[in-house]
Amino acid sequence: MIRFAGLLDRLIFTPGRNAKVRILTDYFREAPDPERGWAVAAITRDLDIKTIKAGQIKQLVYTRVDGALFDMSHDYVGDLAEAAALIWPEKPGQNYVPTLTDAVETLNGVTRTEALEVVERWFDALDASGRWALIKLATGGLRIGVAARLVKVALAEYGGKPVQEIEELWHGLKPPYLSLFSWLEGGEKPASAAAAPFRPVMLSHPIEEADKPKIDLAEMSAEWKWDGIRVQAVREGDERRVYSRTGDDIGGAFPDILAAMPFDAAIDGELLVFDPHVRDRFAVRPFNDLQQRLNRKTVSQKMMKSHPAFIRAYDLLWLEGEDLRPLPFEERRARLEGLLLREHRASPDGDERFDLSEVVDLPDWDALATARANPPLDAIEGVMLKRRSSVYVPGRPKGEWWKWKREPFLVDAVMMYAQRGHGKRSSYYSDYTFGVWKDAENGRELVPVGKAYHGFTDEELRKIDKYVRDNTIARYGPVRSVRADEDKGLVLEIAFEGLGRSTRHKSGVAMRFPRVSRLRWDKPSREADTIETLEAMLPEEA
Structure with a gap:
């Protein structure tokens, strides 16, 4: 688990696509079978471990830590695995550190009760990084910003094969991909075991x-x-x-x-x-x-x-x-x-x-x-x-x-809520819910119309994060409500690809692919757009 946890850390904190591919290919060279195959399955989310659920991890932490203290820590950190991994107090004496292969094969071969006992012993042996990796592995929550296709690209580069060949074989392969790695290292190409295979697409x-x-x-x-x-x-x-x-x-x-x-x-x-x-x-x-x-x-x-x-x-x-x-x-x-x-x-x-x-x-x-x-x-x-x-x-x-494509739609909206991000953004408020003005009984009010988490630079992220912390009016776990009224609020220019009616949102509309186009530090919040502006953009009813 230590090597696997180190791989995940490097992938999370390395921004470039090519750099991530190099990290993966280096790992494929260093890690033995079947460990590297289980790692591939975990990252591509083709690994299913049924014996551990997130709620069980929480209950396990409660046996070592005051529940109220952990709940407050969880609210602050915003991620169950990270909070549990950091707060877990080890008991001395457990010195066997499991490998990734141990974790997968053991957890898939025991009952839920037995699995929790095993995980407790492993938590004592692992450091915080290893515990985090184990929790993500066991609960299926491994999202580290690496798409399945990027892993296939890394496999292709490692073996000097066209990525299209790997994609066409993929659905006939099973973890831990022993035949795949054998072929990539000079062995016989696996037979295409899957009927109705995927054929890599042509793009424009x-x-x-x-x-x-x-x-x-x-x-x-x-x-x-x-x-x-x-x-x-x-x-x-x-x-x-x-x-x-x-x-x-x-x-x-x-x-x-x-x-x-x-x-x-x-x-x-x-x-x-x-x-x-x-x-x-x-x-x-x-x-x-x-x-x-x-x-x-x-x-x-x-x-x-x-x-x-x-x-x-x-x-x-x-x-x-x-x-x-x-x-x-x-x-x-x-x-x-x-x-x-x-x-x-x-x-x-x-x-x-x-x-x-x-x-x-x-x-x-x-x-x-x-x-x-x-x-x-x-x-x-x-x-x-x-x-x-x-x-x-x-x-x-x-x-x-x-x-x-058509030019994107643009509206000016006001930030209402901010939530902590994940991975390298976990310390920043980087996910923003925004709204537009709507006439109400006692004047105008903001109604949420969407959520965006990209479209700004790292430098802009730091400025927005400071704004969120300086203008917080309420906290809801990892979410903060920021001041947003006609006298004060941060206006975001939002670009989006389309709009549809929605019964789930108070505003009655839902955006397609919203992202921050510009930060309008210069614009008074009262001058942001209204719900009527968005309703005029809705497609005509059939």
Whole structure:
């Protein structure tokens, strides 16, 4: 656990992506099997230890520390694992320090009662850093700012292999990945054990003004850019999967999509939610409705009925045993049209969940700019350009696919609450809830409309943190309420991608991808925007 805890510390406190990759590759060289494989599984969140829950850790700490003292410490620190690791008073005599392999294999082989006894002994042997790592490992709360794909990139660099090969194998591999590491070190490549594998996605470049002269529109096919999430729907025999763009299997949240895949194919497209009450079966609902179905392990029949999902298909990567990725986009597109037309004819009244992304006629930059700024539906966030001759290759090849998104919405809002961050930000108030003005019975009041935690520099973070501490009017555990009235308040210029109605928020609206665009130290809080400003930005009701 000491080596694993050191790895986590270095990853948390190292900001650069390339530096994190170097840390991981160094660890892969130093750590033996199966330890390094368990570490990979823990960081990618593919490790499931069922014998320890966060509540049990809290009760265990209560046996050594006064409950009120720990609760106050927990409130101040804001993280259960960190508070427990720091406050735990060791008992002398326990000197066996477990390895990461010990921790995983032991905790997966004992009962919950036995697991708690084991953890108590290990807490006495480990230092604070080791205890923190053990708690995060055991409770599944390991979030250290390292995406699963970054780990795959590090594995590829360690073994000198293309990351795309690792991504295609990934869902057929099991922790602790002994066959993977053997291959990376010169052994035989693991057989692709997973049916319906993920195929690494092809990405687009944002269009900047300097790019326009380089793009020959006569060679491009134009489509709308939809405000959903990029997915890959794959069926091979009896195996059906829906993958996110990073290769995570999200099919458990979309059984209605899985059930409506009659073809052996891999389709690339946009996951969206349609309105079941509108005659057009694929009338797209706002992203906020799709969000109700994301990040769920299971979904109820009621949710599937009220928020039915579908895929707007725009590419065909594999069909009935044939890899189509080496073909030009124009040919793949024709094969996709034929497949969807064939399936529609086979079941004209069936529960179809796939339709074709429309090709739009945008012959020049003026037409593109007009379409981008005034799309026919609010669920469209811009336009896409794809070279008709482009083959499908993983990554972001220059000059093949382009995206031109709408300019973000901007509003001025007032900070209302601030919460401590995580990792290297755990000592700063870095997560901000903000609101806009609304007329009330006794004058105007602020109503929360969103939360943001990025868009500012480290230097700006220190200034905001000082402002929060100097203007706190109430404390709620790790959250502080700051002064926010018409005479005093910190105005934040907030950029966001879209807006939807919400019954969960007092304001009645929810923002899509809000972030701090600017700090408006110069602007009086009374001049921040009103709820009417945001309501005017809402998409029209279907």
